[in-house]
Amino acid sequence: MLVLATIASYFSIYMTDTVGISAAAAAGIMFVATLWDAINDPVMGTIADRTNTKWGRYRPYFLFVPIIFVIASVLLFINPTGIDGIGKVIYIGGLYILLNMCTTALTMPQMAVLPAVTKNDRERNSVITLGAAFTAIAFTIGSTFTPQLTEFFGGSYIPLMVIYGIITIFCFWGLFVTSKEKYITTSEKSPFTKDLKKLFKHKEIYPLILVWCLAAVGYGFMFASSVYFMMYYIGRPDLISLYMGIISIGALFSMVVCMPIALKIFKTGQRAMLVTQFITFVFYGIAFIFGDNLIVLYVCSFIATAIGAMSNALVNILVNDTIDFIYLKEKTSLNGTIASLKGFAQKCGNTITNSGILALLAVSGYIPGAIGQQPDATMFTLNFVRFGIPAIICLVIVICMKYYPLEKYRSEIDKMKNGSID
Structure with missing residues (x-):
C-alpha cells in the first residue's frame, strides 16, 4: 500500500506534469491498463484455486511475485527523457500494466487465504480490521508525505519505491511463513468457466459485485482527485500536503477507530456499510455546495473520510460472506475465484477512477500547470469529481445494502460454520 498509495495520489499528475504525457494520453494509459487488470483478475483467481503445491494453494505467490512488483514500481518512476511522446506512452503504459498484474497476483491469493485459515467471523473481522488499520497508516504516509519525501531525495520517487518495495517483500514473506491453509476442498481439474457458472447462477451476487465496484470508485475518486482539486479548484498548491494529510488521517481514523466501533x-459488514455510507453522503453533499470555504472543506472532508473510508475494508467482509454463501450452496471452496471476482469489480472501479478523472479533465479543457486560469468547465469538473460523484456513489451503495441479498441466508451460514454442515 505504500507503493500503491503513492501511485494513486501522484502518478496521474506525475505523468502529465513531469513526464509530459497529455491528459488524454494518460487517460488512455489508465483505461487500457486498469481494464486489462480487471480482465485478468478472474483468470488469476481460478489459477490460484487450481494451484496445488507442497506450500499450499495460495501461499506460493507470496514468495516470488513481490520481487517483480518492486522492480516494476522502481522502473515506473524513471522518467524516459530520451524517447519521444509515443515511446513515453508505451514505456509508462507497459510498466503500469506489469505493476497491476503483479498486484493482482498478490491480492487475489491474499484475500483468498483468510477464509482458508479460519472460519470464525470474529477472527476474520479482526484480521480485516487490523489489516485496514495498517493499510490506512501506509496510505497516510504515501498520500500525505510524498512531496516532502521526494524533495528529501532530490525530487526522485525512486528511493521511495526501493524502500517501500523492501517492506513489501518482507511483509509477503512473513505472510507466507505465518499462514496455514486448513479449510479448503480439493481443487477440481475443470475449466475455470465452470467455477464462474457456479457463481453467476446465483442472482444474489450481482448487487455485491456492484458494491465492490462502487466502493473502489468512491475511494479512488476521493484520493486521486484531491491533488488536482487543491491545486486548481482552490488554487493553493501550497496546501496540498495539508489537505492530503487531513483526508489521509481521516482514512486512518476510519480504519483504526471508526470501523471497529x-x-x-x-455486528455485520452489511449494516455497518449502510449507515456509514449514508452519513458520508450527507457530508459529501455539504462539501460539494460549500467546499470553496476552507474550514467547511477541511471539516467535511475529514468527517466524510473518517466515516466513509472504511467501505474499502468492509467490502472484504462482504467477500467472506460470499465465500460462505457459495460453499453453503455448492459445497466447494471457490475462495480464489470469488476473491478475483471482487478484484475484477474493484479494478473496473479503478478503471473508471483512473481514466475517468483524466478523461473528464481533458474534455473540460484542463490546462496543465495553469493555476487560476482553468476554464469554468474544468472548475466545475474538479468539484464534481471530488465531491459530486462520490456522493452519488454513497447513495447507490446505501440502496444496495438496504436490500442486501445474503442477509436471509445468515442463519444457515452460521449453522454451517458452527459444525452443522462440514
Missing part, C-alpha cells in the same frame, strides 16, 4: 455496534 461500527462493527461492534452493527
Whole structure:
C-alpha cells in the first residue's frame, strides 16, 4: 500500500506534469491498463484455486511475485527523457500494466487465504480490521508525505519505491511463513468457466459485485482527485500536503477507530456499510455546495473520510460472506475465484477512477500547470469529481445494502460454520 498509495495520489499528475504525457494520453494509459487488470483478475483467481503445491494453494505467490512488483514500481518512476511522446506512452503504459498484474497476483491469493485459515467471523473481522488499520497508516504516509519525501531525495520517487518495495517483500514473506491453509476442498481439474457458472447462477451476487465496484470508485475518486482539486479548484498548491494529510488521517481514523466501533455496534459488514455510507453522503453533499470555504472543506472532508473510508475494508467482509454463501450452496471452496471476482469489480472501479478523472479533465479543457486560469468547465469538473460523484456513489451503495441479498441466508451460514454442515 505504500507503493500503491503513492501511485494513486501522484502518478496521474506525475505523468502529465513531469513526464509530459497529455491528459488524454494518460487517460488512455489508465483505461487500457486498469481494464486489462480487471480482465485478468478472474483468470488469476481460478489459477490460484487450481494451484496445488507442497506450500499450499495460495501461499506460493507470496514468495516470488513481490520481487517483480518492486522492480516494476522502481522502473515506473524513471522518467524516459530520451524517447519521444509515443515511446513515453508505451514505456509508462507497459510498466503500469506489469505493476497491476503483479498486484493482482498478490491480492487475489491474499484475500483468498483468510477464509482458508479460519472460519470464525470474529477472527476474520479482526484480521480485516487490523489489516485496514495498517493499510490506512501506509496510505497516510504515501498520500500525505510524498512531496516532502521526494524533495528529501532530490525530487526522485525512486528511493521511495526501493524502500517501500523492501517492506513489501518482507511483509509477503512473513505472510507466507505465518499462514496455514486448513479449510479448503480439493481443487477440481475443470475449466475455470465452470467455477464462474457456479457463481453467476446465483442472482444474489450481482448487487455485491456492484458494491465492490462502487466502493473502489468512491475511494479512488476521493484520493486521486484531491491533488488536482487543491491545486486548481482552490488554487493553493501550497496546501496540498495539508489537505492530503487531513483526508489521509481521516482514512486512518476510519480504519483504526471508526470501523471497529461500527462493527461492534452493527455486528455485520452489511449494516455497518449502510449507515456509514449514508452519513458520508450527507457530508459529501455539504462539501460539494460549500467546499470553496476552507474550514467547511477541511471539516467535511475529514468527517466524510473518517466515516466513509472504511467501505474499502468492509467490502472484504462482504467477500467472506460470499465465500460462505457459495460453499453453503455448492459445497466447494471457490475462495480464489470469488476473491478475483471482487478484484475484477474493484479494478473496473479503478478503471473508471483512473481514466475517468483524466478523461473528464481533458474534455473540460484542463490546462496543465495553469493555476487560476482553468476554464469554468474544468472548475466545475474538479468539484464534481471530488465531491459530486462520490456522493452519488454513497447513495447507490446505501440502496444496495438496504436490500442486501445474503442477509436471509445468515442463519444457515452460521449453522454451517458452527459444525452443522462440514
